[in-house]
Amino acid sequence: MLSKYIIETYNLTKIFKLKKGRDIVWIKANDNITLKIEEGKVYGIAGPNGSGKTTLIKILCGLLLPDRGSVIVDGYDVLKVKRNINVTSVNAIFAIQDLIQEFIGYIGRLPTYKFLKYCAYYMGFDAQKVETGIDEALDMVSLSGWKDEWPVKFSTGMLRRLELALALLSDKPIYLLDEPTTHLDPLSAKKFRNILKILAKEQGKTILFTSHLMDDIEDVCDRVVFLKNGKIIFEGDPEYLKDITYSKEVIRLEVIDESSVLFDRLKSLDGVLEVKKLKSSNGLGIFNIIIEKDNADVIPEISKVVLKNGSSIFEIRKIRPNLNEVFIKIYEESEQDET
Numbered sequence: 001m002l003s004k005y006i007i008e009t010y011n012l013t014k015i016f017k018l019k020k021g022r023d024i025v026w027i028k029a030n031d032n033i034t035l036k037i038e039e040g041k042v043y044g045i046a047g048p049n050g051s052g053k054t055t056l057i058k059i060l061c062g063l064l065l066p067d068r069g070s071v072i073v074d075g076y077d078v079l080k081v082k083r084n085i086n087v088t089s090v091n092a093i094f095a096i097q098d099l100i101q102e103f104i105g106y107i108g109r110l111p112t113y114k115f116l117k118y119c120a121y122y123m124g125f126d127a128q129k130v131e132t133g134i135d136e137a138l139d140m141v142s143l144s145g146w147k148d149e150w151p152v153k154f155s156t157g158m159l160r161r162l163e164l165a166l167a168l169l170s171d172k173p174i175y176l177l178d179e180p181t182t183h184l185d186p187l188s189a190k191k192f193r194n195i196l197k198i199l200a201k202e203q204g205k206t207i208l209f210t211s212h213l214m215d216d217i218e219d220v221c222d223r224v225v226f227l228k229n230g231k232i233i234f235e236g237d238p239e240y241l242k243d244i245t246y247s248k249e250v251i252r253l254e255v256i257d258e259s260s261v262l263f264d265r266l267k268s269l270d271g272v273l274e275v276k277k278l279k280s281s282n283g284l285g286i287f288n289i290i291i292e293k294d295n296a297d298v299i300p301e302i303s304k305v306v307l308k309n310g311s312s313i314f315e316i317r318k319i320r321p322n323l324n325e326v327f328i329k330i331y332e333e334s335e336q337d338e339t
């Protein structure tokens with residue numbers, strides 16, 4: 001029976017040997033990684049510097065071979081087919097980046113659409129698809145206005161977009177991208193994420209990308225993989241990760257005509273763990289009220305206290321933690337555990 005997963009790794013381990021002065025140090029860049037990637041989904045790989053993200057992506061596209069474990073991509077055993085996995089199944093950003101860099105040295109003074117065509121032919125992409133798809137690909141990455149300009153004039157962010165345009169001209173089902181949004185301004189990064197969404201949701205492509213920007217992951221990923229010292233410490237839905245990371249919730253309360261006793265009254269409410277008063281520039285009294293998770297009874301009590309003390313509610317809502325906070329909390333706590 002065919003697997004429903006388009007990528008599967010089992011106990012993947014990669015060890016690097018590093019010389020430090022006279023000593024030799026062994027680094028487990030990937031440590032027993034077992035991962036099942038569903039087709040048509042976007043996966044984000046996150047983790048601190050050196051946690052093994054790039055190593056994992058390189059192994060999946062056959063650029064590095066693991067020391068132990070197995071890697072099946074699109075039905076192929078990568079340990080056997082090695083880099084050829086990029087010919088059949090994978091748009092690996094490393095290969096594309098290298099090719100574009102090299103070609104810029106030779107033909108970087110051709111109009112961009114011609115440049116892109118030559119790159120695509122060199123990569124063996126279907127000529128018909130390249131011919132008919134080039135305008136759309138340049139349009140998707142917002143480079144249509146530059147199609148007659150030379151790629152030598154491109155900024156770093158524009159080159160990132162050109163790389164993606166080249167990948168878009170292929171028929172391959174998998175995109176493996178290492179920090180694709182680095183160097184993109186916030187608007188370009190958002191457009192880039194939208195392209196990833198279209199590729200996954202409308203064209204059924206599978207995308208794995210690494211990022212340090214939790215905005216990327218939150219906005220586009222169906223699932224996130226958190227790595228630490230080469231090991232997976234979480235794999236799953238980013239929303240679920242938020243839910244399990246915090247045992248407390250924060251209620252943001254904004255009141256008109258704040259009474260002088262309100263802060264103390266809120267603090268003494270049953271179920272309230274802590275109250276923080278925030279600075280306000282618009283005359284409203286603003287508080288963060290920390291409560292136990294899923295203690296819904298507290299919110300009506302807060303409202304009552306506000307009204308009883310002569311103030312009125314401008315806004316009251318739960319603050320959902322963002323993934324950036326979750327990242328910091330998880331890795332800060334695990335650093336403390338080690339000390």
Ligand SMILES: Nc1ncnc2c1ncn2[C@@H]1O[C@H](COP(=O)(O)OP(=O)(O)OP(=O)(O)O)[C@@H](O)[C@H]1O
Pocket residue numbers: 016017018027028029047048049050051052053054055056
């Ligand atoms: N060619 C190599 N030789 C020796 N050690 C290496 C090599 N490549 C990576 N490493 C080590 O493997 C570990 C994982 O590196 P990797 O580049 O995969 O991390 P990363 O999560 O991508 O980090 P970053 O966020 O900085 O990009 C690091 O300790 C790194 O020093």
Ligand SMILES: [Mg+2]
Pocket residue numbers: 053054055178
């Ligand atoms: Mg890296």
